[in-house]
Amino acid sequence: MRCVINGFKTAVRVTNYLSPARNSIQFERFRLHAVRQFSVESSPACWNCQKKSNLRQNMICSDCGHLQDVDAEINYFDLLSFPTKFSLESQKLTKNFRQLQTIVHPDKFSNKTSREQTNSADWSSLINKAYKTLATPIERGQYLLQLEGEQMPQDNSALNKEFLMAMMERNEEVEDAVDSQTLEDLNAQVVKELEDMAQKLNSLFAAKDIQGVKGTLVEMKYLLSIQNGIKQKQQSLLGS
Numbered sequence: 001m002r003c004v005i006n007g008f009k010t011a012v013r014v015t016n017y018l019s020p021a022r023n024s025i026q027f028e029r030f031r032l033h034a035v036r037q038f039s040v041e042s043s044p045a046c047w048n049c050q051k052k053s054n055l056r057q058n059m060i061c062s063d064c065g066h067l068q069d070v071d072a073e074i075n076y077f078d079l080l081s082f083p084t085k086f087s088l089e090s091q092k093l094t095k096n097f098r099q100l101q102t103i104v105h106p107d108k109f110s111n112k113t114s115r116e117q118t119n120s121a122d123w124s125s126l127i128n129k130a131y132k133t134l135a136t137p138i139e140r141g142q143y144l145l146q147l148e149g150e151q152m153p154q155d156n157s158a159l160n161k162e163f164l165m166a167m168m169e170r171n172e173e174v175e176d177a178v179d180s181q182t183l184e185d186l187n188a189q190v191v192k193e194l195e196d197m198a199q200k201l202n203s204l205f206a207a208k209d210i211q212g213v214k215g216t217l218v219e220m221k222y223l224l225s226i227q228n229g230i231k232q233k234q235q236s237l238l239g240s
């Protein structure tokens, strides 16, 4: 019985994560992104010099050097100077992220116009969000899927029974654990499996196997939910 309840809890968590509202927002974002790419010729002129200049780092007018308004629909890969694909070098990602944050750092705009001050804060938070999305394999995978115009599955149909059974057993092991060493071992196992799945995503995206990508992303969510359970159990052991 407990096994069934655990499985149910996991399913609920995963379903919450994939709420239709969230998906429709993502779809709208994707649609806007597509529209923007299509209408690049009619991109807005610089708010300061009124010229339709090229932008440096997608943010700065190359004519007058003023920081432009935030482009909330920008492709995160473009923003962080990466090709739009799953495989990326994480050290380079961090390096590009820090460079961008230096460019828009609020200190650099403290004696500039209030519009640029606002823009620097807006860009800074967008750059953070883009970095967090691309740095985490599951987030990066979902973001790429969304750029492809694909939705995450709303149910467990992408999963096979064996996987679901294994996850239920895993949940039971977490519940039954009575010491932190057991939990650490369980966590190490989950970490390893998540790494393997990130590798698998790499090949699946390269092969344009969208169904495979979806299935793997859902599996990763299950594993992350188990990892969450491990953390909670660890805290409750510390508290007792």
Ligand SMILES: [Zn+2]
Binding pocket: 046, 047, 048, 049, 050, 051, 053, 061, 062, 063, 064, 065, 066
């Ligand atoms: Zn300008």
